[in-house]
Amino acid sequence: MTQLIFHHYPSSPFAEKIRAIFGFKGLRWTSVHIPMIMPKPDVIALTGGYRKTPLLQIGADIYCDSALIADVLERLAPTPTLYPAESAGMARIVAQWADSTLFWTAIPYTLQPAAFQHSLSGMTPEQLKAFMADRAAFRGNAPIMQVPESTGALRLYLEQFEAQLADGRPWLLGKATSIADFSVYHSLWFVRRVPPVAGILEPYRHVLAWMERVQALGNGTSEKMESGEAIALAAASKPSSTEGEAFLDLHGIARGERVTVAATDYGVDPVEGELVLSRPNEIAIRRVDPRAGEVVVHFPRIGFRLQRQG
Template identity: 40%
Template sequence: MADIILHHYDASPFSEKVRLMLGIKGLAWRSVIQPVIMPKPDLIPLTGGYRRIPVMQIGADVYCDSQVILAELERRYPNPPVVRGADWAVNLWADRLWFQASVAVIFAEMGDAVPKDFIADREKLSGRPFDVNAMKAAAPFMRAQWRAYAAWLEDGLAAGDFLGGATPSLSDVAAWMNIWWAGGAVPKVSEGLLAGFDRTAAWRDRLRAIGHGRRSEMTPGEAVQVAINSAPSDDCPGDPNDPSGLTAGDPVVVQADDYGRDPVEGVLVAATRNRVTLARECGELDVVHVHFPRAGYVLARR
């Protein structure tokens, strides 16, 4: 099987979910470090416009968003099993509600030290002002939200070493992102918000000990060459009951429904219950298949 290539950067919390999943599965993977802000000249040709991180690439298949990345890793490498129960719903909560609380808590603390070009980039990404004073004003409320979310984790760990029982599950991976990010970026604040949460502290040590699998570096240019020299894999059939009414071959556009809404255009390969796949012909790259989650993304005819 072709190499797993993860386009990421070390400080990226959403990438940390994928790195932990690679650790749980014990996989070897290639690490491609992408820029923290635009431009991303060796990423955009692969995705067709999607700029967020992480992106996973396997040959000429490109997976945008940690949700579809984690699902594809589970599909290709089912052992040990990681996804169970209502894990995907927990994942979206940790990605959205908890992550937004983390953003406010972290940038209220360190926002004044953030470089201007980063702020300008993130304002463009979100379409809203990156207002550190507003984050500071909201911080007391957001810290309370953050601790309430962490308390669910603490309570969820009463029955076992991990949220899904005796072995790590996707819920652990999803929750880990927020604990990992706050712990690294604002350690004192995080310590206060987790005060008394002893099970969470022990769980954090257990997850940290899992590591990231076997990582080796690759340059962004090499990754583009891999896509040029590969053909996309076969995809599963579309959902015949899909409410969009779209069928394979239709010209479509996909975009995120939260932030980083850059539209990606292509030809529909398949729309399943939880994934949409587009074929894109892109100069030298010939055909790549770009995969997005359904939950959290808008799919429309062009």
């Protein structure tokens, strides 16, 4: 099968989402650990400026955002499916909500002062200070919940999940595992790994049992690679061809024009390149890097803004 090079770090919630999907699909993957904070020179060589975690690299094709990565893995390994027929549409909607609203509820709750140092254990005071400065710049002007609000909201969501699972269903949307399970799981996984705040989960026995089922899927089989090797592999590869692909024009921008693509929520650093792909759920640009060579960087359509350069 195609070599799946996954750029991540162990404590990243969105990376845990994809690691769990690797386990669900029984996939073999190559692990490249990246820094938690800037500078990330090897990441930027591949993406041109996008700095969120994780990334999936297949040769000289770089896939950004866990929602798109999940779609790519589904395309490459359709069985077992992340999108069962009876719940595919709802599963995607729940996943999008979980990756945004639930995530930004769990993060301020988990990183509250009482738990902050524990959640980032192993860091020196200087590293903690650098982490906070990096995340402030990364978040930009995006609003963040205060601890009382995030605590209250998270409890309400947990009560709703508990009620959903109380009828004996094994997965959030019924008998079949779906993308909704992995998208909800990763934020709760982040909470559960920090003992000072993990107690919020304890009253919800059905939620905890469901989390155990997701965890039991494992993380697939992985082998390690250094980031420099991944860049060399990209430089020695050619991006997959987009010739003959249908082109969905929603912006009045033609294939081949110079554009920028940027996230619309946080980590909004723009990536410049030549527009080569526009699908209903995906856009991609071609760029050339002195180290990585010619690469095509792929983004999901939802959550990203495409603009003509200049």
